[in-house]
Amino acid sequence: MKIFALLSTILLASLFPVPISAADITADRAARFQAALTQAREAQTREALEGAIQNFQSLIDEGIVNGHLYYNLGNAYYRLDDLGYAILNWRRAQSLCPGDADIERNLAFGRSERREQFKPPDSQQVLNLLFFWHQWPATTRYWLALSALALFWCLLLTRLFVRKALLTLSSILCLALALALAVSTFLSFHDRNQHPPAVLVAPQTHVYRGNSTTYEEVFTEPVHAGAEVKIIENRDGWLRIAFPNGENGWVREMDPLGQPVIVEI
Amino acid sequence: MRKIVTLCLMLLTGAATLGGAEIRTKAEPESIDLNDSFQYQLNIINGKLAETPSLPKGSYTIGRLSSGFQSYNLYGRESFIQTYSWSITPTQGGRITIPAFQVKTDDGATHKTRAVSVTVRSAQPWDPRFFMELTPPKETIYPQQTFTLTLNIYAARMPGRMTSDDPFPKTQRGAPVWPTLTIPWLSGPKGFKASDYNEYLNALKPQTFKGFTINNVSGGFFGQTKAKFPLTRKAINRKGPDGVTRDYLVYTLSRTMMAAEFGSYTFPGVTAKNYILYPDRDPPYKEIFVCTPPFSVRVIPPPEENRPATYTGGIGNFSITTKATPTKVNVGTPISLEIHFQGRGNLATIAPLVLSDQEAFAPFKVYDDPQVGDLNNPAARKKVYIYKIRPTTDTVTEIPRVAFSFFEPVKETYQTVYSEPIPLSVKKSEGVGDATIVTQNNTSPRKKEGQELKSTGRGIQADHSSLNALVSQTPFTPLGPPLIWLGLLPALLYAATAVFVTWHRKAHGDPLKKRAREAGARARRKMAAARKAIRSNDAAACYSHLGACLKGYIADRLGLSEHGVTNAQIRDCLAGKDQSEETIASVLALLEQCDAARFSSTAPTAAAMQQEQAKAEQCLTALRKAL
Numbered sequence: 001m002k003i004f005a006l007l008s009t010i011l012l013a014s015l016f017p018v019p020i021s022a023a024d025i026t027a028d029r030a031a032r033f034q035a036a037l038t039q040a041r042e043a044q045t046r047e048a049l050e051g052a053i054q055n056f057q058s059l060i061d062e063g064i065v066n067g068h069l070y071y072n073l074g075n076a077y078y079r080l081d082d083l084g085y086a087i088l089n090w091r092r093a094q095s096l097c098p099g100d101a102d103i104e105r106n107l108a109f110g111r112s113e114r115r116e117q118f119k120p121p122d123s124q125q126v127l128n129l130l131f132f133w134h135q136w137p138a139t140t141r142y143w144l145a146l147s148a149l150a151l152f153w154c155l156l157l158t159r160l161f162v163r164k165a166l167l168t169l170s171s172i173l174c175l176a177l178a179l180a181l182a183v184s185t186f187l188s189f190h191d192r193n194q195h196p197p198a199v200l201v202a203p204q205t206h207v208y209r210g211n212s213t214t215y216e217e218v219f220t221e222p223v224h225a226g227a228e229v230k231i232i233e234n235r236d237g238w239l240r241i242a243f244p245n246g247e248n249g250w251v252r253e254m255d256p257l258g259q260p261v262i263v264e265i
Numbered sequence: 266m267r268k269i270v271t272l273c274l275m276l277l278t279g280a281a282t283l284g285g286a287e288i289r290t291k292a293e294p295e296s297i298d299l300n301d302s303f304q305y306q307l308n309i310i311n312g313k314l315a316e317t318p319s320l321p322k323g324s325y326t327i328g329r330l331s332s333g334f335q336s337y338n339l340y341g342r343e344s345f346i347q348t349y350s351w352s353i354t355p356t357q358g359g360r361i362t363i364p365a366f367q368v369k370t371d372d373g374a375t376h377k378t379r380a381v382s383v384t385v386r387s388a389q390p391w392d393p394r395f396f397m398e399l400t401p402p403k404e405t406i407y408p409q410q411t412f413t414l415t416l417n418i419y420a421a422r423m424p425g426r427m428t429s430d431d432p433f434p435k436t437q438r439g440a441p442v443w444p445t446l447t448i449p450w451l452s453g454p455k456g457f458k459a460s461d462y463n464e465y466l467n468a469l470k471p472q473t474f475k476g477f478t479i480n481n482v483s484g485g486f487f488g489q490t491k492a493k494f495p496l497t498r499k500a501i502n503r504k505g506p507d508g509v510t511r512d513y514l515v516y517t518l519s520r521t522m523m524a525a526e527f528g529s530y531t532f533p534g535v536t537a538k539n540y541i542l543y544p545d546r547d548p549p550y551k552e553i554f555v556c557t558p559p560f561s562v563r564v565i566p567p568p569e570e571n572r573p574a575t576y577t578g579g580i581g582n583f584s585i586t587t588k589a590t591p592t593k594v595n596v597g598t599p600i601s602l603e604i605h606f607q608g609r610g611n612l613a614t615i616a617p618l619v620l621s622d623q624e625a626f627a628p629f630k631v632y633d634d635p636q637v638g639d640l641n642n643p644a645a646r647k648k649v650y651i652y653k654i655r656p657t658t659d660t661v662t663e664i665p666r667v668a669f670s671f672f673e674p675v676k677e678t679y680q681t682v683y684s685e686p687i688p689l690s691v692k693k694s695e696g697v698g699d700a701t702i703v704t705q706n707n708t709s710p711r712k713k714e715g716q717e718l719k720s721t722g723r724g725i726q727a728d729h730s731s732l733n734a735l736v737s738q739t740p741f742t743p744l745g746p747p748l749i750w751l752g753l754l755p756a757l758l759y760a761a762t763a764v765f766v767t768w769h770r771k772a773h774g775d776p777l778k779k780r781a782r783e784a785g786a787r788a789r790r791k792m793a794a795a796r797k798a799i800r801s802n803d804a805a806a807c808y809s810h811l812g813a814c815l816k817g818y819i820a821d822r823l824g825l826s827e828h829g830v831t832n833a834q835i836r837d838c839l840a841g842k843d844q845s846e847e848t849i850a851s852v853l854a855l856l857e858q859c860d861a862a863r864f865s866s867t868a869p870t871a872a873a874m875q876q877e878q879a880k881a882e883q884c885l886t887a888l889r890k891a892l
Binding site for chain 1: 408526527566567578580611613614616617622633634637724725726727728729730731732733734735736737738740741743747748750751752755756758759762763766
């Protein structure tokens with residue numbers, strides 16, 4: 001009986017989730033947000049844009065985690081010609097607001113403006129074609145997997161009363177779809193945990209074969225800001241990163257002036 | 266020899282006859298002097314490690330790792346050993362222990378190694394007649410900054426006629442025996458650049474007869490002996506470390522280095538060991554083992570104070586030149602502006618200048634995303650950035666000078682250098698406004714009627730202005746309410762329904778049970794028919810219904826055939842259900858009376874029929890409770 005009561009409580013709690021509190025919006029924060037928007041919109045100088053960035057960043061530093069705030073910050077960095085930080089913040093916004101059209105549009109635009117375009121290797125392209133759903137956003141796959149699973153149970157439920165071959169076939173298809181999407185989603189989350197995505201933010205980054213400048217460089221030219229990579233290993237202030245084209249190499253975590261070269265999303 | 270030792274090891278341990286892997290560690294030699302190295306060996310007998318092990322850190326530096334694999338066939342039984350060997354250099358004297366650590370073999374098993382200790386002989390800071398002084402650099406230096414480490418070796422002069430001789434003993438054959446120096450940083454430590462080590466040693470003019478042995482460097486034509494370095498020497502009179510003034514011979518060794526990478530670095534002390542001549546002593550020499558104290562250096566970034574806006578990370582000494590093509594243009598025509606950086610320093614890490622920030626470039630539209638030129642060759646000490654600029658007005662007469670700042674590590678100040686301005690001829694553009702040319706890359710022709718509009722694809726979307734942006738969102742997590750609602754709840758619902766349907770089908774599928782459940786309703790219907798027959802004074806129908814009501818109820822409840830059931834069967838069944846004799850007797854009597862009344866020649870009165878009907882209802886109530 002107690003277990004039943006507990007389960008009921010959990011189910012009810014999930015049915016009526018606690019609404020997000022609007023207590024985060026204080027007058028001071030609202031004023032700073034508006035000021036940052038105005039500064040970013042009407043900025044004529046770098047100083048003004050830097051002021052807007054500072055305002056947006058201060059709101060984030062206060063613990064506000066919101067995709068649209070990161071989106072605005074990314075826009076401000078883009079106006080400042082800092083493509084690395086722009087793409088970084090748009091990616092953060094995308095992870096918080098998946099499917100937001102404005103974020104997707106700006107991210108695609110920022111990517112098109114990058115100096116280097118890393119083409120995935122042919123084998124990867126074939127895999128992408130075969131497992132095309134793995135390219136969909138992880139949250140989309142997650143929802144689709146759950147929906148397919150729920151449909152599978154509903155079809156099974158109907159099959160208790162109506163025995164039709166079509167129902168059996170449909171339920172098997174739903175289960176297969178749910179499994180394919182669930183495995184794909186799990187792999188994405190696992191990969192994200194193991195190899196966190198990151199963005200190169202330094203204007204130019206030299207990529208070496210090993211964790212020292214004595215090693216050969218991986219590319220003929222330094223990589224420009226905005227390249228999206230995955231972090232494979234961290235060793236003594238050097239990070240081993242994987243590029244979308246299959247290459248990997250080592251970069252410093254910080255440049256000689258103490259500025260970050262690469263930032264995790 | 267190594268193979269024999271390994272073989273013996275296997276025979277002694279009997280590892281070859283056992284199935285599982287065995288881990289053994291050892292250090293050779295077990296006793297060394299400070300600044301010397303020992304080999305730490307990890308043997309995996311009859312097994313392989315899943316991954317290359319890493320040693321725990323301690324008061325020692327871990328050198329190069331070498332590994333090997335050997336297999337043996339002893340009396341038809343194959344065995345093998347995997348070996349990892351590290352060169353370890355202790356950083357302090359005393360008992361140094363390499364603690365036990367865990368390794369994982371390829372069969373998934375985890376093994377713990379044995380801790381191994383080595384005794385390291387500590388050096389004395391000085392001897393009254395022999396000591397060393399090292400001039401360290403400043404505690405904090407900048408990258409590209411050079412400094413010279415000077416090692417002075419003081420050896421007290423001998424008295425009398427030997428006063429001008431080097432105060433070191435000789436062998437019986439007359440060969441001089443000078444101290445052996447171990448200078449760990451001489452080859453250029455990590456994070457610093459120094460001249461080529463071999464060239465440096467050759468410049469010290471090594472000999473084969475007399476001089477200091479340094480870092481066990483080999484000499485002779487075939488490298489069969491140790492090279493000896495007669496360092497420059499001079500005589501001085503000074504106080505020794507014990508406070509007594511003596512005449513000393515000073516041998517000096519200098520090494521110039523340049524800081525290359527940021528960080529904190531510790532330079533180990535220099536050790537000297539062997540014998541020196543000692544007057545008034547028998548034998549007239551003494552063994553010494555002395556060491557200078559270690560020192561630390563921090564390589565820090567250039568100061569932020571007074572850092573010019575045109576500083577982009579250059580540390581060293583550079584000059585800057587510019588080149589532009591074409592130099593005769595219209596307003597808006599793109600000009601390729603090459604900026605060449607030359608000089609000594611960190612050319613590779615100099616970031617591009619932000620030309621649009623330089624006031625002199627105000628009449629130009631500058632694209633601050635230059636290409637790196639082909640001359641980007643660190644060996645040539647040259648770096649080129651190629652910018653695209655467009656003049657925005659025809660009043661421009663020159664490409665202005667470009668300012669570039671760098672940090673000069675020798676003077677420890679920022680310096681700004683300028684390129685020469687380049688004369689430029691700019692004409693007004695015809696037909697189109699100047700601003701249009703500069704700000705718009707593609708001028709589209711006038712749109713025809715019915716022509717489909719195409720997206721420019723340029724620019725970013727507007728900012729999000731709603732204050733909802735200040736409300737924290739919960740990052741997506743797969744273990745949330747959706748999983749409960751769509752993943753678990755339908756499954757639970759299905760399970761509950763399936764259990765219910767199974768139970769329901771089991772409960773309602775048996776016709777006997779269904780008949781028993783519906784017995785009461787049927788009995789009530791027959792009782793109603795009997796009442797109707799009483800009202801119409803139809804005795805035959807009344808008694809027929811009453812008999813059928815009781816008999817049918819009993820037959821339905823007990824699963825008997827209604828038409829073939831006899832009074833004897835009813836008696837046995839009711840007795841089997843533990844009914845009282847009184848109930849059984851009244852039921853049977855009523856049934857017999859009903860049979861008799863149906864065929865009686867005299868018609869009973871309505872009152873008699875009602876009395877019988879009341880009795881039948883009492884019996885039915887009793888049977889309902891009982892069955």
